[in-house]
Amino acid sequence: MGAEGAVAIAAAVFAGSVALLGFGLDSAIEGLASVVIVWRFTGARTLSDTAETRAHKAVAVTFFLLAPYIAYDAITTLIAGNHARTSWLGIGLAISSLIVMPVLGIAKKRLGARLGSAATSGEGTQNLLCAYLAAGVLVGLLANTLFGWWWLDPIVALGIAALAVREGRQAWRGEDCC
Structure with a gap:
């Protein structure tokens, strides 16, 4: 995740892509x-319902960290x-990422279901x-490269921000998302 994020952020800064930046920050x-x-599954927290609640709320907060910055950057990019x-x-x-992340995500969701852990899910x-x-991001980058549709990049970024808020709300409630 760290390497993916660092590469995406560096590529975003070089290209000026707000959607790619959102992707990197999400990583x-x-x-x-x-x-x-x-943290959730270490020490005495392994069997703790309180730790599970704290963990799934902390995961939810991570979704909310992304949305405001990306939305602001996308709107200012569109206006400018x-x-x-x-x-x-x-x-x-x-x-x-289109190849690797679904495999990893599905495996973690299955593990979360087996452990009864909304946080892991x-x-x-x-x-x-x-x-x-x-x-x-791929659609936005390719549309910009092939057709000159520069505006699609910040539109994709706004979609990223909206989806992050939606998923954050569901994660906060401990619901199985996506």
Whole structure:
């Protein structure tokens, strides 16, 4: 997650892509959620309902961390008419995430169901969200590169922000998302 986030953020800064930046920041947030799950299942917390509640709420907060910044950046990009440049690195990263993240997300959701852990399931949802984001980012980057549709990049970013809020609400309630 750290490498994916670092590459995405670097590619986003180089290309000026707000959607790619949202994707990179989401990777960092996924890493934070993974730390929460490790915390949840260490020591005496393994069988604690209180720890489970705290963990699934902490995972939910990680969804909310992404939305405001990305929404602001997307809106200002649209208003200013800033055009992202082509990012082949971002395109390649999005393709690899489309392959890896669904497998990881489904595995974590299954594990969460077996353990009765909404927090683990919610963290798997973040991996699935990453795959959805990768698909959106890929479409935005390719549309910009092939057709000059610069505006699609910040529109995709607004979708990323909205989806993060929706999934955060569901994770807060301990619901199985996505």
